[in-house]
Amino acid sequence: xxxxxxxxxxxxxxxxxxxxxxxxxxxxxxxxxxxxxxxxxxxxxxxxxxxxxxxxxxxxxxxxxxxxxxxxxxxxxxxxxxxxxxxxxxxxxxxxxxxxxxxxxxxxxxxxxxxxxxxxxxxxxxxxxxxxxxxxxxxxxxxxxxxxxxxxxxxxxxxxxxxxxxxxxxxxxxxxxxxxxxxxxxxxxxxxxxxxxxxxxxxxxxxxxxxxxxxxxxxxxxxxxxxxxxx
Amino acid sequence: xxxxxxxxxxxxxxxxxxxxxxxxxxxxxxxxxxxxxxxxxxxxxxxxxxxxxxxxxxxxxxxxxxxxxxxxxxxxxxxxxxxxxxxxxxxxxxxxxxxxxxxxxxxxxxxxxxxxxxxxxxxxxxxxxxxxxxxxxxxxxxxxxxxxxxxxxxxxxxxxxxxxxxxxxxxxxxxxxxxxxxxxxxxxxxxxxxxxxxxxxxx
Numbered sequence: 522x523x524x525x526x527x528x529x530x531x532x533x534x535x536x537x538x539x540x541x542x543x544x545x546x547x548x549x550x551x552x553x554x555x556x557x558x559x560x561x562x563x564x565x566x567x568x569x570x571x572x573x574x575x576x577x578x579x580x581x582x583x584x585x586x587x588x589x590x591x592x593x594x595x596x597x598x599x600x601x602x603x604x605x606x607x608x609x610x611x612x613x614x615x616x617x618x619x620x621x622x623x624x625x626x627x628x629x630x631x632x633x634x635x636x637x638x639x640x641x642x643x644x645x646x647x648x649x650x651x652x653x654x655x656x657x658x659x660x661x662x663x664x665x666x667x668x669x670x671x672x673x674x675x676x677x678x679x680x681x682x683x684x685x686x687x688x689x690x691x692x693x694x695x696x697x698x699x700x701x702x703x704x705x706x707x708x709x710x711x712x713x714x715x716x717x718x719x720x721x722x723x724x725x726x727x728x729x730x731x732x733x734x735x736x737x738x739x740x741x742x743x744x745x746x747x748x749x750x751x752x
Numbered sequence: 753x754x755x756x757x758x759x760x761x762x763x764x765x766x767x768x769x770x771x772x773x774x775x776x777x778x779x780x781x782x783x784x785x786x787x788x789x790x791x792x793x794x795x796x797x798x799x800x801x802x803x804x805x806x807x808x809x810x811x812x813x814x815x816x817x818x819x820x821x822x823x824x825x826x827x828x829x830x831x832x833x834x835x836x837x838x839x840x841x842x843x844x845x846x847x848x849x850x851x852x853x854x855x856x857x858x859x860x861x862x863x864x865x866x867x868x869x870x871x872x873x874x875x876x877x878x879x880x881x882x883x884x885x886x887x888x889x890x891x892x893x894x895x896x897x898x899x900x901x902x903x904x905x906x907x908x909x910x911x912x913x914x915x916x917x918x919x920x921x922x923x924x925x926x927x928x929x930x931x932x933x934x935x936x937x938x939x940x941x942x943x944x945x946x947x948x949x950x951x952x953x954x955x
Contacts, residue, residue, distance in 0.1 A: 528953055529753065566774075568753055569760025576774050576834060601765050601776065609758040617753050622951055624937035625787055723784035723899060730789045741870070743789040 532618040548589040556585040557621030559648040566617040577602040580644040584651035595641045630658040632715040637665045637729040639721030650683045663710040704735035720746045772945035778835035788869040795903040804925035807855030830945040832912040843890035866922035873932035912943035
């Protein structure tokens with residue numbers, strides 16, 4: 522269960538890193554912060570001088586014991602909020618924030634789980650992996666991260682170093698030839714799991730659900746978080 | 753709340769006249785958002801049951817439901833993730849029609865929609881009666897796609913769209929409110945987009 526009341530608060534940008542021309546990580550010092558569960562998200566709201574606002578949800582990449590809340594934002598074409606975070610935001614800026622939100626797509630080590638992410642869908646799983654590392658729960662969490670290339674996949678190096686299986690579709694990686702992940706590769710990772718998490722676009726989610734099904738995972742243990750048109 | 757430095761000069765995606773606060777127009781791009789794996793439902797096997805605090809609990813098959821007087825919704829839908837889609841057309845049957853046939857007991861106050869995946873969502877009875885809610889099996893003149901809840905979803909367009917449960921197969925009338933799936937997981941109990949009732953703690 523999440524905290525029953527997540528009121529609006531503010532967060533000050535302490536660190537901001539633009540990665541390539543598509544990604545930006547923003548690390549915020551959040552006022553009156555309520556610790557999140559790995560997998561939860563925050564809403565970021567921007568406010569114009571005439572009180573016009575725009576808001577979007579972003580998954581948290583940091584783990585609860587991190588003194589800052591880290592959001593990873595992909596810049597989408599015409600994205601009203603992501604575009605601002607990408608092009609305008611600077612250290613010292615203050616944003617309206619609300620969170621943590623969501624009590625379903627969360628993991629605290631209560632079940633042995635496999636996570637399948639496409640692209641920026643890795644973000645909640647980065648939080649789960651960091652949490653698992655801090656609490657010695659690494660053997661209960663397996664992550665499959667799918668991206669086009671290593672450079673295209675957010676947190677690719679961190680995921681690799683944490684033991685995630687990286688499936689690149691347009692670039693060879695070590696001995697692995699560029700291809701979408703297939704059931705034989707994923708089979709060993711789903712052995713003995715009690716829960717599965719899928720995060721990515723709607724198209725990716727249906728691919729991942731099919732993949733997990735072929736690997737023998739029951740549909741009713743799959744939890745899904747999709748992102749679509751939101752900028 | 754503070755003004756965001758440098759924000760507010762670019763093009764705005766929100767159109768304040770028709771969009772509830774905090775929403776933007778997604779155009780014809782209908783995002784797919786679910787919490788569970790998409791089920792495979794054969795319309796010939798699908799049924800809808802109305803039970804709980806009713807006089808005559810009843811189950812309709814796909815064919816029986818289609819034999820009921822049809823009803824169409826033309827208008828806007830609003831998702832809590834901040835997209836709205838304007839001028840949509842859904843066809844199906846009004847929830848009023850089902851409740852006329854089952855009756856509802858005087859003590860019934862709420863309804864729980866149940867879905868094939870186990871997803872649930874709760875609504876006050878008054879939010880699904882009086883021409884405000886449908887079982888929808890067509891979108892824009894075509895069968896409702898599975899990823900959008902086909903063969904049949906609940907449609908309650910005046911509330912945030914998580915209330916419009918996909919793959920609905922049962923409406924259970926309740927004598928008291930009980931939280932559904934998202935309502936247990938941090939979302940608002942009612943979900944009126946014009947009041948921005950997104951999460952628990954909102955007005």
